[in-house]
Structures are given as C-alpha cells and as structure tokens.
Amino acid sequence: PGVVLPITIGRARSRAAAQEAVRTQRPIGVLLQSKPDADEPGPDDMHWVGTTANVLRYVTGPDGSHHLICQGERRFRVLQFIEGYPFQAARVQFIEQDEAAGAEIEARANSLMERAAEILQLLPQAPEEMVSALRGVKGPAQLADFIAGFIDLTAEEKQGLLETFDLRARLDKLLELLAHRLKVLRLSREIDERTRDSID
Secondary structure (H helix, E strand, C coil): CCCEEEEEECCHHHHHHHHHHHHHCCCEEECCECCCCCCCCCHHHECCEEEEEEEEEEEECCCCCEEEEEEEEEEEEEEEEECCCCCCEEEEEECCCCCCCCHHHHHHHHHHHHHHHHHHHHCCCCCHHHHHHHHCCCCHHHHHHHHHHHCCCCHHHHHHHHCCCCHHHHHHHHHHHHHHHHHHHHHHHHHHHHHHHHHC
16 A cells, blocks of 8 residues: 555456556556466465555557556455456455554654665665655554565565554564564675675
C-alpha cells in the first residue's frame, strides 16, 4: 500500500484485467505467485493476500509489451476465486489499516526511520529525494509500508510483511529485516575501504 510501482504484464488474462480496470476506472488486485514457474497461475499458485492498486498509466511499448504504473492502495484477502471472466476475478475482504498508537509503536517507528535513513546513506546510488520522501511519511503504518516498498528484500519477505496485519508485529519484523540489511551494508563498506587502502 502507498507504493508506486511499474508492472510489466505479459499474459492475455492480465492484460484483459488491466484494460478493464482502465476502462471502468477501477483498481486492480495484485497478488504474488507462490509458484513462480506456473505459466497460467490458478488459485493454488498464488498467495491469497494482496494489494489493490490504481492504474496511473497504461503503456504499450513499440515491441508490443504492456506496462502499468500502479499505486498500491489497501490490503485484501481473497475469499473465493470466481469463474466466467476473461481475467482472474475474486471475492475479497479488505483488511482495515491498523492505526494503533502509543509510546511503543512510536518508538518502533522512530527506530525504523533511523535504520532506513542509514541504509539509504550506505547505498551508493540512493537518490537524495528518497531521504526527503522518507522523512515526509506520516504515521507508523504508512512508514512501514513505504520502507518495505523500497528496501531490497526478497518477494517472499515482502509478502510476509504484507500478510502481517498487526502493526506492532509488522514493525518488529521490518526492524529485524533492516538490522540484517544494515549489518551486510556496513560490512560491505568496511571491505571496500580495506580493499581501497591496500590498493593505495
């Protein structure tokens, strides 16, 4: 939720879904495949928790490829897949955003902000605007989703965060993932500096 992301769509059913969403000005549902090798994924090949997304732009490339620029809106859980459409369709339940507050949540959000800012400083190509955007995010839940969107995590790690509906648990999980990422980046920087010193 909240993340703007490019998506390349190759399957005819995915294109039909995106085109219908653009035509009716309605959001699409984005689900991660649990079995990436499935060419025509069915209900058993996908995670059942996803994100609704508004299609900001639909672009057809000169080579015939189809691309979307989407902005994630809200979490949902699939209740039942529905047959009879030219695209995957489902009955879903929206997951209400947990707006828990208090000193513990605030402390976790502050730690998350500090770790994410340090990661951005350690990344060689991180744009300066990203730090400003990070500082401008309001609310612990939005902060967690924003950071999960840009930090270099595996698809399954991001899916795990998406499926963690309890805000406190999501913040803890993300803090743990960032701590590991920071450790790796700090070690990489130390190795680079030692290598540079030895060359000099």
